[in-house]
Amino acid sequence: MNSQEAWERFVEVDASPRRTESIQALHNYFCEHKDQITRSVIELFDLFFQHIVEQQLEGSRGKCASIQLSLLRTRLQEGHLEYMLEAFELGLPDQVEMTPFRYHADWIYSLWDSWYQYCDEQRRKYAQHIQSPLLEAWAREQVPPFHEYMTHAVRYAMEEISVLPSFSSLQKEKKFEVRVGEYRDSEQTESVYRINEVQRLSVSCKGWLESLLEQEYIYEHIQGVDVSRGGYSKINLNYARLEQVNFRDCTIQNSYLLGTRFQRCDCRQSDFRGSVMIDADFRDCNLEEAWFDQVYAVRNLMNEERGIIFGIHGVCFQRANLTKASFRYAQVTGDFTYAVLDEVDFTGADLTGSRMLKQDEQRVILSEEQRSSICWVEG
Numbered sequence: 001m002n003s004q005e006a007w008e009r010f011v012e013v014d015a016s017p018r019r020t021e022s023i024q025a026l027h028n029y030f031c032e033h034k035d036q037i038t039r040s041v042i043e044l045f046d047l048f049f050q051h052i053v054e055q056q057l058e059g060s061r062g063k064c065a066s067i068q069l070s071l072l073r074t075r076l077q078e079g080h081l082e083y084m085l086e087a088f089e090l091g092l093p094d095q096v097e098m099t100p101f102r103y104h105a106d107w108i109y110s111l112w113d114s115w116y117q118y119c120d121e122q123r124r125k126y127a128q129h130i131q132s133p134l135l136e137a138w139a140r141e142q143v144p145p146f147h148e149y150m151t152h153a154v155r156y157a158m159e160e161i162s163v164l165p166s167f168s169s170l171q172k173e174k175k176f177e178v179r180v181g182e183y184r185d186s187e188q189t190e191s192v193y194r195i196n197e198v199q200r201l202s203v204s205c206k207g208w209l210e211s212l213l214e215q216e217y218i219y220e221h222i223q224g225v226d227v228s229r230g231g232y233s234k235i236n237l238n239y240a241r242l243e244q245v246n247f248r249d250c251t252i253q254n255s256y257l258l259g260t261r262f263q264r265c266d267c268r269q270s271d272f273r274g275s276v277m278i279d280a281d282f283r284d285c286n287l288e289e290a291w292f293d294q295v296y297a298v299r300n301l302m303n304e305e306r307g308i309i310f311g312i313h314g315v316c317f318q319r320a321n322l323t324k325a326s327f328r329y330a331q332v333t334g335d336f337t338y339a340v341l342d343e344v345d346f347t348g349a350d351l352t353g354s355r356m357l358k359q360d361e362q363r364v365i366l367s368e369e370q371r372s373s374i375c376w377v378e379g
Contacts, residue, residue: 006129014122020304022115023145027300027309029107030149034312038157041103042164045157048085048101049166056171063171065090069103069154070183071147076140081109083150084183090173105150112146115139144188145307151180152312155192155239155259162193174198177219191219194241202226209235228266258310281316288321293328299353314353336360337377346370 001009030037048067055061066088075082085101116139123130158178161167174197181189199222200208206227209217218238226246233251238258242265250270257277265285273293280297299311314333321340329348336356341364352373356364359379361371 001126001129003129006126007134010119010123010126010130015119016304018115018118018122019142019145019307020302022111023307023309024302026108026111026146026149027312029111030152031312033107034153034156037107037153038160041153041157042160044085044101044103045161046164046166048087048099049164049170051101052087053166053169053171061087062089063173064088064176065173066177066179068179068181068189069150070181070189071143071150072183073140076109076143079109079113081105081112081147083180103150108146108149112143142307147182148308151190151192154178154180156313158193191239194219194221196221196223199223199225206230277315278311279313279315282320283316283318284320286321287317287325288323290322290325292330292332293326295327295330295332297330297332297334299333338379 045067052061052064056063064087068086068088069083070086072082072084081104083103083105084099085103086097086099116135119135119139120132123132123135161178172195176195177191178193179189179191199205202225205222205225209227209232210230212232212235215236217240218236220237220240221243222240222245223243224245228246228248228250230247230250232255233253234255235252236256237260238256239260241261241263243263245262245265247262247265247267247270249268252270252272252275254274255272255276257272257275257280259279259281260277261281262285263281263283265282267282267285267287267290269289270287271291272295273291275295277295277297278299278301297315299314301310302308303310311333314335316335317339318335319338322336322342322344323340324343324345326345327349328345331350333353334351334355336354338357341356341360344364346364346366349370350373351366351370353375354373355375355377357379358376361376366374
């Protein structure tokens with residue numbers, strides 16, 4: 001066995017399967033402790049915003065265009081997965097300011113490090129074919145699927161961060177966003193929250209969406225427009241945030257709605273059939289007579305090649321009006337607590353892991369198999 005063959009076997013037999021196990025363990029830990037994790041994230045952001053607001057009042061800092069939580073790669077070499085909060089002004093994207101506002105993601109690092117230590121032990125089976133520097137360099141390239149849970153944590157925390165008094169006091173540009181990524185690497189950052197005060201007119205926004213432009217709508221913030229009766233089939237709205245949008249009578253079949261947030265939107269009689277809506281959020285929306293037939297909205301979907309698990313929270317329908325909505329033959333792990341479920345059609349739907357209120361148990365027409373697959377909770 002030569003060095004190339006040894007390396008390929010090591011990755012396939014030893015390193016990759018163990019990485020999958022480590023990511024699954026991290027996923028399970030985050031799902032179980034996400035509220036505790038995000039509490040410390042929220043506290044850090046609050047202190048940082050207060051600091052920036054104070055600088056703005058003193059006149060030493062202008063309006064913020066973005067806030068970023070940056071992974072400090074150099075600290076990884078010292079045994080820490082450490083992140084730093086940064087604030088950026090418009091026109092000054094390359095400004096460098098090391099701040100003391102740090103987050104130590106020990107809960108991520110411990111799993112990455114235990115995986116690395118396992119790999120280091122296993123490489124010794126291959127004699128001199130796999131040298132330590134090669135493994136070390138490769139292992140650092142595998143940080144992103146672990147780091148992904150820091151992105152999940154901040155995105156989840158933004159619901160509370162966005163209503164902090166310190167966040168409201170922050171002077172922001174009309175287009176503002178919060179990002180999580182690597183320090184000084186714009187290619188390795190991801191938007192987790194956007195505010196766009198420069199909104200299109202309803203007619204313009206509807207035409208823009210109906211153009212079905214690839215990658216154009218991901219992470220976008222769309223607010224207060226009427227795009228009803230639009231044809232948006234196969235649109236990609238992953239991680240977009242739609243706030244008080246009239247989405248009534250729209251066709252959104254076979255679309256991508258991964259992590260999409262519909263906040264207090266009117267989606268009556270809209271057609272979502274066949275769409276992928278893992279971790280989508282429809283809280284407080286009007287979904288009367290909407291179609292969700294054959295949608296795919298599961299949790300814990302593992303892509304082993306990329307080391308990524310899709311489906312952290314499940315799709316959320318809390319307090320939504322689902323009167324006469326249809327979920328025929330859908331695969332949905334959803335939170336239906338406090339939703340209006342009158343005359344909802346769940347024929348053939350896989351509802352494994354979904355949550356409903358005990359008081360709705362006799363109101364909803366379900367098969368015995370469906371009934372036993374649901375977690376019934378007290379109101």
